Amino acid sequence: MKLKGMSLYRKRSMLGFFFIGPWLIGFLFLYLTPLLQSIKFSFTKLEIQPEGYSLMGVGWENFRNALFVDASFNRIITSSVWEMIVSVPMILFFSLFSATILNQKFRGRTLTRAIFFLPVILASNAIEAAEKSGLINLIGSATYLEEMQGATSSYNVTSIVYTLLDIGIPLTFADYIVTAILSIYSIITNSGVQILIFLAALQSVPNTMYEVAKMEGATAYESFWKITFPMVSPLILTNIIYTVIDSFSGSPITTLIYSTAFETQNFGLSAAMSWIYTIVVALFLAIIGVVLGKRIHYN
Amino acid sequence: MGKEIAEARYYRKKREQQKLFDLLYVIFRGLLIIGISFIIIYPIIQKIAVAFKDKVDIYNPTIYMVPVNFTWENLTMAMSILDYFPMLGKTLVFVVVTTLCTVASCALAGYGFARFNFPGNGMFFGVVIITILVPTTTLMLPYYLHFKNFDFLGIIGLLTGKPGVNLINTYWPSIITSATAIGLKAGLFIYIFRQFFKGLPKEIEEASFIDGAGGIQTFFRIMLPNAIPPIITVVLFCFVWQYNDTFYTTLFMSGMELMSLKVATLPSQADQFIPVLMGYSHSSGFKADPNHVAMVVDTGILLAILPLLALYLVVQRYFVESIERSGIVG
Numbered sequence: 001m002k003l004k005g006m007s008l009y010r011k012r013s014m015l016g017f018f019f020i021g022p023w024l025i026g027f028l029f030l031y032l033t034p035l036l037q038s039i040k041f042s043f044t045k046l047e048i049q050p051e052g053y054s055l056m057g058v059g060w061e062n063f064r065n066a067l068f069v070d071a072s073f074n075r076i077i078t079s080s081v082w083e084m085i086v087s088v089p090m091i092l093f094f095s096l097f098s099a100t101i102l103n104q105k106f107r108g109r110t111l112t113r114a115i116f117f118l119p120v121i122l123a124s125n126a127i128e129a130a131e132k133s134g135l136i137n138l139i140g141s142a143t144y145l146e147e148m149q150g151a152t153s154s155y156n157v158t159s160i161v162y163t164l165l166d167i168g169i170p171l172t173f174a175d176y177i178v179t180a181i182l183s184i185y186s187i188i189t190n191s192g193v194q195i196l197i198f199l200a201a202l203q204s205v206p207n208t209m210y211e212v213a214k215m216e217g218a219t220a221y222e223s224f225w226k227i228t229f230p231m232v233s234p235l236i237l238t239n240i241i242y243t244v245i246d247s248f249s250g251s252p253i254t255t256l257i258y259s260t261a262f263e264t265q266n267f268g269l270s271a272a273m274s275w276i277y278t279i280v281v282a283l284f285l286a287i288i289g290v291v292l293g294k295r296i297h298y299n
Numbered sequence: 300m301g302k303e304i305a306e307a308r309y310y311r312k313k314r315e316q317q318k319l320f321d322l323l324y325v326i327f328r329g330l331l332i333i334g335i336s337f338i339i340i341y342p343i344i345q346k347i348a349v350a351f352k353d354k355v356d357i358y359n360p361t362i363y364m365v366p367v368n369f370t371w372e373n374l375t376m377a378m379s380i381l382d383y384f385p386m387l388g389k390t391l392v393f394v395v396v397t398t399l400c401t402v403a404s405c406a407l408a409g410y411g412f413a414r415f416n417f418p419g420n421g422m423f424f425g426v427v428i429i430t431i432l433v434p435t436t437t438l439m440l441p442y443y444l445h446f447k448n449f450d451f452l453g454i455i456g457l458l459t460g461k462p463g464v465n466l467i468n469t470y471w472p473s474i475i476t477s478a479t480a481i482g483l484k485a486g487l488f489i490y491i492f493r494q495f496f497k498g499l500p501k502e503i504e505e506a507s508f509i510d511g512a513g514g515i516q517t518f519f520r521i522m523l524p525n526a527i528p529p530i531i532t533v534v535l536f537c538f539v540w541q542y543n544d545t546f547y548t549t550l551f552m553s554g555m556e557l558m559s560l561k562v563a564t565l566p567s568q569a570d571q572f573i574p575v576l577m578g579y580s581h582s583s584g585f586k587a588d589p590n591h592v593a594m595v596v597d598t599g600i601l602l603a604i605l606p607l608l609a610l611y612l613v614v615q616r617y618f619v620e621s622i623e624r625s626g627i628v629g
Binding site: 009012013014015016017018019020021022023024025026027029030031033034035037038041046053098101104106110112113114115116117118119120121122123124127184185188189241245248253254257258261267270271274275277278281282285 | 408442543
């Protein structure tokens with residue numbers, strides 16, 4: 001590749017390598033190598049020696065161990081994925097709803113926007129860990145804490161469930177609505193960035209569209225579904241991806257992988273677990289991408 | 300004539316109906332907003348109330364928010380258990396350095412991906428997206444081993460024969476990863492910068508080339524000053540996430556004094572130190588009142604989030620504005 005023989009345009013393009021230089025170095029040495037190493041580790045039994053580590057190949061043993069032998073992995077991964085499936089639509093719905101409200105003009109709008117975005121600033125796993133363990137100290141046991149939380153919330157739930165069933169809503173819907181009510185706090189806390197992105201999207205819709213629609217006689221409901229919703233749809237995919245990624249940190253499966261690695265010192269098993277988790281999430285995102293990709297309206 | 304009067308009456312009734320609906324909507328919206336804001340703000344207000352509550356007031360059932368006896372005691376105790384001001388200083392220095400490194404390397408990478416058509420552009424950017432999607436736990440173990448015996452290209456092994464430098468429990472792992480744009484959520488920041496730079500008109504660059512500036516000069520003198528919105532966005536997000544991060548800090552730096560680490564261990568430390576501080580006894584068998592410990596832990600948490608709250612109050616206006624103008628959307 002002779003630099004002198006290339007056109008000016010081509011030479012300029014090569015300058016691009018300078019700009020992505022730091023990233024490229026970091027990627028090759030600090031990302032790609034560890035990634036391949038992680039795949040290698042998942043097929044071995046790893047032991048830390050004073051001068052490094054030693055590997056002993058065990059084939060698919062770790063994967064078999066994770067899926068069929070280990071007591072908690074299957075349970076935790078299914079519950080994590082299920083929680084993701086349940087909470088992602090709720091978070092999306094809530095953030096679109098909040099963004100629509102926050103986009104209207106009313107007194108105290110700046111203050112309300114500041115408040116709605118506050119949970120992003122304060123979301124810290126350290127704080128959650130501190131509060132949880134503080135409460136455990138108070139009560140004396142972790143299992144009793146979970147029971148207590150479950151007991152107090154299920155009491156309220158029963159009356160609401162009966163009310164909903166009386167109205168005539170089928171049981172599955174009532175179940176879903178009640179789950180939504182119980183997890184209101186976690187939905188509100190996890191929606192900060194999504195609200196921001198939706199808000200920016202709503203503000204990028206040109207006002208003239210709404211004016212024309214109003215002149216032609218569209219109601220507010222119609223203009224929402226025919227104008228706002230399609231214009232905002234590309235960002236629904238972005239928000240889904242962001243929500244799924246956000247749910248990784250602090251999720252029980254992350255703690256399981258961490259404790260398998262550093263507390264039980266079973267590094268190969270931990271690597272296998274994390275790869276199974278990665279594959280599950282990738283499948284999940286791919287399915288969503290394919291299903292939604294067709295319905296997105298691009299400008 | 301009669302028909303016009305009837306029409307006028309009809310439209311007047313319609314207008315009044317509309318006004319009634321509008322009023323109902325405003326009330327409904329107001330209630331909704333107040334409700335949600337309360338849910339968000341309540342924990343903070345509760346912590347502020349607890350911070351000043353004297354421990355005599357814990358068992359007073361008539362107190363909801365405003366304590367009867369005020370005291371600075373909780374604050375002083377929490378500050379001494381956390382070793383507050385020195386630790387805050389160290390944490391701030393660490394977070395600011397990593398934020399600057401991340402912004403610099405991500406801006407460079409974003410501009411490179413946006414404006415230069417080098418071979419493999421699309422492929423490498425696809426790789427950036429993959430770095431966003433892969434859960435960090437997958438890389439956790441190799442990172443740890445990698446930094447335990449850090450040996451760039453085998454140079455150290457060649458020169459001295461030792462297996463490498465042990466970088467665990469120093470600030471270096473985070474600084475290296477942020478300077479090479481691989482750190483905490485760096486892929487997202489590269490994406491933000493790339494979207495923004497793609498949205499800038501090409502004419503600016505062409506004008507600068509005609510005026511004789513090279514690629515690098517164009518970047519530093521023209522593109523960067525125009526890139527204030529995404530820079531603000533990335534600085535804010537990076538600062539907050541790095542400050543609150545527990546994943547990388549427990550992995551690489553569990554022995555160091557950082558805010559997120561100290562807060563996570565606060566309850567057990569408070570349990571240990573409060574009897575000593577209160578002067579009850581020096582023996583370890585004597586346990587402090589759990590409610591009192593909970594109060595001090597809450598105060599500690601409040602102290603930890605106070606810098607973030609202060610920063611947020613100052614820059615919150617820019618958050619919304621900058622996301623809008625940084626070009627992620629539209």
